[in-house]
Amino acid sequence: MKDYIKIDEWKIIEEGFDPHVHKISESIFSLGNGRMGQRANFEEAYSGETLQGNYVAGVYYPDKTRVGWWKNGYPEYFAKVLNAANWVGIDIQLDGEQLDLAKCEVTIFRRELNMKEGYLKRNFTAKTASGKQVEVEAIRFCSMADDETGAIKYSVKSITFNGEITITPSIDGDVKNQDSNYDEKFWDEVSKEARQDGGCVQMRTKKTGFEVATGMKFQIVGGEVSSEPIIKEKYIASVVKTQMKAGQTVTIYKYAANLSSQNHPTEQLSTLTYAMLDKVAAKGFDTMLAEQVAAWAKKWEHNDIIIDGDVSAQQAIRFNIFQLNQTYTGEDDRLNIGPKGFTGEKYGGSTYWDTEAYCVPFYLSTAEQRVTRNLLLYRYKQLGKAIENAKLLGFDNGAALYPMVTMDGTECHNEWEITFEEIHRNGAIAFAIFNYVRYTGDEAYLADYGLEVLLAIARFWSQRVTWSDDKQQYVMLGVTGPNEYENNVNNNWYTSTLAVWCMQYALEVADKVKATDKTKYDALVAKISFDADKEGAGFKDIIAKMYYPYDEKQQIFLQQDGYLDKEQILVKDLSASQRPINQKWSWDRILRSCYIKQADVLQGIYFFEDRYDIDTIRRNFDYYEPRTVHESSLSPCVHAILAAKLGDEKRAYEFYLRTSRLDLDDYNNDTEDGCHITSMAGTWMSVVEGFGGMRVRDGKLSFNPFLPEKWNSFSFNVGFRGTTIKVTVSKEGVRVKNLSGGDISIMVYQKEYNIFAGQDQLLKP
Amino acid sequence: MKDYIKIDEWKIIEEGFDPHVHKISESIFSLGNGRMGQRANFEEAYSGETLQGNYVAGVYYPDKTRVGWWKNGYPEYFAKVLNAANWVGIDIQLDGEQLDLAKCEVTIFRRELNMKEGYLKRNFTAKTASGKQVEVEAIRFCSMADDETGAIKYSVKSITFNGEITITPSIDGDVKNQDSNYDEKFWDEVSKEARQDGGCVQMRTKKTGFEVATGMKFQIVGGEVSSEPIIKEKYIASVVKTQMKAGQTVTIYKYAANLSSQNHPTEQLSTLTYAMLDKVAAKGFDTMLAEQVAAWAKKWEHNDIIIDGDVSAQQAIRFNIFQLNQTYTGEDDRLNIGPKGFTGEKYGGSTYWDTEAYCVPFYLSTAEQRVTRNLLLYRYKQLGKAIENAKLLGFDNGAALYPMVTMDGTECHNEWEITFEEIHRNGAIAFAIFNYVRYTGDEAYLADYGLEVLLAIARFWSQRVTWSDDKQQYVMLGVTGPNEYENNVNNNWYTSTLAVWCMQYALEVADKVKATDKTKYDALVAKISFDADKEGAGFKDIIAKMYYPYDEKQQIFLQQDGYLDKEQILVKDLSASQRPINQKWSWDRILRSCYIKQADVLQGIYFFEDRYDIDTIRRNFDYYEPRTVHESSLSPCVHAILAAKLGDEKRAYEFYLRTSRLDLDDYNNDTEDGCHITSMAGTWMSVVEGFGGMRVRDGKLSFNPFLPEKWNSFSFNVGFRGTTIKVTVSKEGVRVKNLSGGDISIMVYQKEYNIFAGQDQLLKP
Structure with a gap:
């Protein structure tokens, strides 16, 4: 754990230069606009440790x-997000001496991520080895308004230096992924050009053949300059020289654009890149920045959570919301949310079940409906590949198994216990459809897309269960649940519960679509050869005769068969020296232990909360919580929400703390690899569903809030079916303000209220 | 499956040159002498496919x-047997045109492995692209008499060629392992020298620092020669030229020696290599070959199994025995038996539990007592590392977990479900001690070495079990049994049975040693801080309260918890198109299935046969055999032995057939990687323990033989406590001949007989 980040409501601030935390800061101060993003690497050369x-x-x-030992069925390839051309580079030389903070005496250093306005600012004063002293201010952002572009304003002010400054803005495509399996470079050069005031490098990915043109256009203010283009492999730059004197400032404005063949005709890429550069350069840096501020203001209007009385918590929740918005904007249904977003390479930037289980609730409440719909369509479009994937594993008749990790729908992960057995992801994908429809009321989605996915998933489950002659029930053999500290277990309660729910929901939706849109229903049934009678009967038989592990004595759902055989030492009785167990214990010991990596039974109870009475929830919570080590960043939020539900406000707050500053304080000692983007949505859930007690019931928003002891108040905006309300929870009660033009009926503390358009009501329990 | 090998009682014969089977033949025709070995690569250059x-x-x-995904506890390194300097190379050029069978018209080709006399002979007639025709005969062997040497006699007879022949004998150390993980070469050069009549290359392994000097000395007969030494990186050779005419023969005798720093002072390696070469060259090829024939005659005297009436079975069993003797001679307790011996790189040439479970019975009966004792000492010497290994996994108090795969005692394997969970290997190592003492009566071994290993293993098991509050019994969580088609199961019957037996046996041996050799006992107890009362009580509690899965209804031992939940489709009802399942099914599907890779419950019944009545054995055999796919080469022998025990002679013979010609007929399509050396011991077991029904009971050999229907008779020699007997089973009965100077008392068909020295008795049931 680190605590070098300064506390501020709207800013992330680092003061003083410490190379040891530089890679962490590169992650935390990352920028993105949904279309592109980058770590907070320095513009000028840096010879110290950096990613x-x-x-x-x-x-x-x-x-x-x-792999070590190849298992049948493993995918040949692992899709990775690519480290692409570096467009931030601005090399600075002072009379030939390179400005490199690793080699300078840095007297002042301040890095600031302005979350309100969406830019990164860095100021420093440095003295080179030979004693030349300069002051630098760098501001940059990835434009939300023009999302294929970014801009940098980089000013060097001489303090003591009199001489020639050489400024070399560049586009450097000669990059590689640190996590390249065989140390290969993934890009080939297509073309490059260096101009007097900029240039462009176009590259093509090996195998996939994506082309990306990355260009720059720059302008120098503050002196007479000479400029000379240079070209190297996958690299273009301009060497700009000018004389400067102590007290003088030279500023470079660098505009960059990244255009991809996904969005433009390949043969026009560089032409369009230059056109885009001309467009934004014509606007100029200040206008671009103003548009950036405006775009973020609009985001915050919908998204902000305001916490009064706890600046650290305020900063943290905004950081989480900020990063989520930088990662995914919902404009493009081919995109999804990688666990590290644009902040690092780890986890390959691919899509996991994190999206459906954790991110969907966030986007449902804070973004327009189409954003979540695009996330759903992403999976719909990959249904064919999910069916293909299931076929490779021996399933048929259109059964679909969505991949554990994917970029384009094919499975990337190759660790059998996860790749083949962590199949609950299929359930989360179905649940997201349910959640979306429950929230938005967009039932048309079901007929158009949802049912097709649901039936394919239900078919998978119906084939994945096994009839046990011994038990005279259906069992689910060889799975890994959300708790990845168990592998290849039988009858994981969560997976079995979700599987049966999927079949139930698929049948329910089938009936509904059949009743409301017979034409579409018939078309679908024909398309996928769904035998409603026979397959439906099969589903129903499984629904009726599924086996779920249960402990009669303690009246708890059992995480899986055999769980009670484990040695039951509670986490609190485990020596601190043994934790985190995933760093201290060998894998087999972890597997044999009773310790739970992340909510498993409790994840199921969270999903299907309405099925269980409060005593059942309490018994299971009281049993599993003390056995959960929360070594996944996705875990504490579910516990926070359930603790809140159970009225355990203190614990709910503790769980919230564990997620909200995870990256800012580098809790798990791994922020340098990138930020935990998807779990940030869990932090949001802790506040809104936990402290706010928000649920959707019978097509209405329902709240059951409490105010954490340390806070004076907190408020959040929620969009719901065309209406936006602002909910403020304070000591005086719950204030609900209807920000939109229509009325809304909501439940607060089990009582129904109609809030008219524009109305602001204070409600008390 | 292939069947190009010609049937012969004593020889393995290939006729006609087919490049497609060349790599298979390179494995089958491999040579070795326990100290070194080699695949049957050609002497002359070969540009076709070869390993x-x-x-x-x-x-x-x-x-x-x-690895793909690192798990805590994985070893950093995997020890591999090294591809070492190639000493067989003899390049032939005819007027500058290289003799290369891949580029010649090969009219006659015959490869012959003379198992009786221990050499490889190859004859061929080849016409080069330009039409030069020669006849070649090559004979080579790894000397059993001088086990650091080998010799080659290579004769070229011109048929049509008149001109200059260039013969280039070489030592080529510039080799690499095909299975190198990162394409590295593992050897550095230390020194090299090329002389007029030979030379030497000395190399050192990276990291481990082993040095090996490989030298040659040669002699050319048949013409006036000029010779010119050449030197390249890690390579020396001599270019020898002479003129030849049609009908003339030129012969090169090449003597080679491999001296390792394991056996000699490093600084004298090359000197000693030259001395060794002088020694064997002075003997000459014919003398060396005569000694080779004599050494093998002595082996066969002890080892041979004679089958009358089935030449194919005769050839197969001799091939198995031959390869076992080539791989391990028992002279050196630092060595062990790699699953592929000297026939390939696969499985790293390391030690597996194969040695204890399958090879020990073979060496006990066919070699001197010290051979098996050396195999036991190999593990004794690695006890410290086994304790270290267990410590890494969280065990303490001197608990030992022997590695799954090892070269020097450290664990090499990195696949968690095997590395950490296939812990039954520990039991096999204990069982081998029991088996050795039962067979030899060498109880002194227990006090000197055995007990120390047994207690360390018992300590491991006592810590590895878990007390289940739920069951009020001890359970064994998270293991993989011999059946590797199940991973991370709870309460594998075999493992639990073996674990408890280990504790029982350790206590029994402790009592015995305490009673018979109090001094050694006290010394050991002090050395390992064994608290006999407390730890003993702990062991006994586990022994008394261990849980074993059992099905009351069918009265069978259950392979593991939950086995009955699986879909029970018998192997015979599985479509042939689905087999072998390890090539046709994804790993998760294999795991969910009821199919058994190799004997698991039946392996336990085989080990502890005397505990179970015949009905119990039959019930379990009848249940598990139809579910076993035998996709491990180690499986059929156990089934053969139990089928024989149950009187099912037909099935016993079928199982025998599956193992005996596994490599000769390339049953599993993988012989090109090397031969299945350790499973060859299983073939021997099928004959002697299966058809011969041999057991050791109460310190006596006992036989319960039957004659396979197709055979006229079979006979085998067995050494037992200083006596050797020859057992011949024929239609007339069982003939037992005592080949040694002392009397022996044996049981045949449950009746006791005394066979006097030299006596030959015919016994009938």
Whole structure:
């Protein structure tokens, strides 16, 4: 754990230069606009430890898999988000001496991520080895308004230096992924050009053949300059020289654009890149920045959570919301949310079940409906590949198994216990459809897309269960649940519960679509050869005769068969020296232990909360919580929400703390690899569903809030079916303000209220 | 499956040159003498597909592990047997045109492995592209008499060629392992020298620092020669030229020696290599070959199994015995038996539980007592590392977990479900001690070495079980049994049975040693801080309260918890198109299925046969056999032995057939990687323990033989406590001949007989 980040309501601030935390800061101060993003690498050369990262959404590379012992069925390739051309580079030389903070005496250093306005600012004063002293201010952002562009304003002010400054803005495509399995470079050069005031490098990914043109256009203010273009492999730059004197400032404005063949005709890429550069350069940096501020203001209007009385918590929740918005904007249904977003390479930038289980609730409430719909369509479009994937594993008749990790719908992950057995992801994908329809009321989605996915998933489950002659029930053998500290278990309660629910829901939706839109229903049934009678009867038989592990004595759902055989030492009785167990214990010991990596039974109870009475929830919570080590960043939020539900406000707050500053305080000692983007949505859930007690019941928003002890108040905006309300929970009660033009009926503390358009009501329990 | 090998009682014969089977033949025709070995690569250059392989026993390299997803506890390195300097090379040029069978018209080709006399002979007639025709005969062997040497006699007879022949004998150390994880070469050059009549290359392995000097000395007969030494990186050769005419023969005798720093002072290696070469060259090829024939005659005297009436079965069993003797001679307790011996790189040439479970019975009966004792001492010497290994996994108090795969005692394997969970290997190592003492009566071994290993293993098991509050019994969680088609199961019957037996046996041996040799006992107890009362009580509690899965209804031992939940489709009802399942099914599907890779419950019944009545054995055999796919080469022998025990002679014979010609007929399509050396011991077991029904009971050999229907008779020699008997089973009965100077008392068909020295008795049931 680190605590070098300064506390501020709207800003992330680092003061003083410490190379040891630089890679962490590169992650935390990352920028993105949904279309592209980058780590907070320095513009000028830096010879110290750094993880260079520039990413273009949706551009990936299938790296050849590396395994120890090949298992049948493993995918050959692992799709990775690519480290793309670096467009931030601005090399600075002072009379030939390179400005490199690793080699300077840095007297002042301040890095600031302005979350309100969406830019990164860096100021420093440095003295080179030979004693030349300069002051630098760098501001940059990835434009939300023009999302294929970014801009940098980089000013060097001489303090003591009199001489020639050389400024070399560049586009450097000669990059590689640090996580390349075989140390290969993934890009080939297509073309490059260096001009007097900029240039462009176009590159093509090996195998996948994506092309990306990355260009720059720059302008120098503050002196007479000479400029000379240079070209190297996958690299273009301009060497700009000017004389400067102590007290003088030279500023370079660098505009960059990243255009991808996914969005433009390949043969026009560089032409369009230059056109885009001309367009934004014509606007100029200040206008672009103003548009950026405006775009973010609009985001915050919908998204902000305001916490009064706890600046650290305020900063944290905004950081989470900020990063989520930088990662995914919902404009493009080919894109999704990688666990590290644009902040690092780890987890390959691919899509996991994190999206459906954790991110969907966030986007449902804080973004327009189409954003979540696009996330759903992403999976719909990959249904064919999910069916293909299931076929490879021996399933048939249109059964679909969505991949555990994917970029384009094919499975990337190769660890059998996860790849083949962590099949609950299929359930989360179905649940997201349910959740979306429950929230938005968009039942048309079901007829158009949802049912097709649901039936394919239900078919998978119906084939994946096994009839046990011994039990005279259906069992679910060989799975890994959300708790990845168990592998290849039988009858994981969560997976079995979700599987049966999927079949139930698929049948329910089938009936509904049949009743409301017979034409579409018939078309679908014909398309996928669904035998409603026979297959439906099969589903129903499984629904009726499924086996769920249960402990009669303690009246709890059992995580899986045999769980009670484990040695039951509670986490609190485990020596601190043994934790985190995933760093201290060998894998087999972890597997044999009773310790739970992340909510498993409780994840199921969270999904299907309405099925269980409060005593059942309490018994299971009281049993599993003390056994959960929360070594997944996705875990505490579910516990926070359930603790809140159970009225345990203190614990709910503790769980919230564990997620909200995870990256800012580098809790797990891994922020340097990138930020935990998807779990940030869990932080949002902790506040809104936990403290706010928000649920959707019978097509209405329902709230059951409490105010954490340390806070004076907190408020959040929620969009719901065309209406936006602002909910403020304070000591005086719950204030609900209807921000939109229509009325809304909501439940607060089990009582129904109609809030008229524009009305602001204070409600008390 | 292939069947190109000609049937012969004593020879393995290939006729006609087919490049497609060349790599298979390179495996089958491999040579070895326990100290070194090699694949049957051609002497002359060959540009076709080949797997080059020369190996020096005990010289290994810890290759950096390659894994997909690192799990805590994985070893960093995987020790591999090294491809060492190639000493067989004899390049032939005819007026500058290289003799290369891949580029010649080969009219006659015959490869013959003379198992009786221990050499490889190859004859061929080839016409080069330009029409030069020669006849070649090559004979070579790895000397049993001088086990650091080998010899080649290579004769070229001109048929049509008149001109200059260039003969280039070489030592080529510039080799690499095909299975190198990162394409590295594992050897550095130390020194090299080329002389007029030979030379030497000395190399050192990276990391491990083994040095091996490989030298040659040659002599040319048949013409006036000029010779010119050449030197390249890690390579020396002599270019010898002479003129030849049609009808003339030129012969090169090439003597080679491999001396390793394991056995000699490093600084004298090359000197000693030259001395060794002088020694064997002075003997000459014919004398060396005569000694080879004599050494093998002595082996066969002890080892041979004679089958009358089935030449194919005769050839197969001799091939198995031959390869076992080539692989391990028992002279050196630092060596062991790699699953592929000296016939390939696969499985790293390391030690597996194969040695204890399958090879020990073979060596006990066919070799001197010290051979098996050396195999036991090999593990004794690695006890410290086994304790270290267990410590890494969280065990303490001197608990030992022997590695799954090892070269020097450290674990090499990195696949968690096997590395950490296939812990039954520990039991096999204990069982081998029991088996050795039962067979030899060498109880002194227990006090000197055995007990220390047994207690360390018992300590491991006592910590590895878990007390289940739920069951009020001890359970064994998270293991993989011999059936590797199940991973991470709870309460594998075999493992639990073996674990408890280990504790029982350790206590029994402790009592015995305490009673018979109090001094050694006290010394050991002090050395390992064994608290006999407390730890003993702990063991006994586990022994008394262990849980074993059992099905009351069918009265069978259950392979593991939950086995009955599986879909029970018998192997015979599985479509042939689905087999072998390890090539046709994804791993998760294999795991969910009821199919058994190799004997698991039945392996336990085989080990502890005397505990179970015949009905119990039959019930379990009848249940598990139809579910076993035998996709491990180690499986059928156990089934053969139990089928024989149950009187099912037909099935016993079928199982025998599956193992005996596994490599000769390339049953599993993988012989090109090397031969299945350790499972060859299983073939021997099928004959002697299966058809011969041999057991040791109460310190006596006992036989319960039957004659397979197709055979007229079979006979085998068995050494037992200083006596050797020859057992011949024929239609007339069982003939037992005592070949030694002392009397022996044996049981045949439950009746006791005393066979006097030299006596030959015919016994009938």
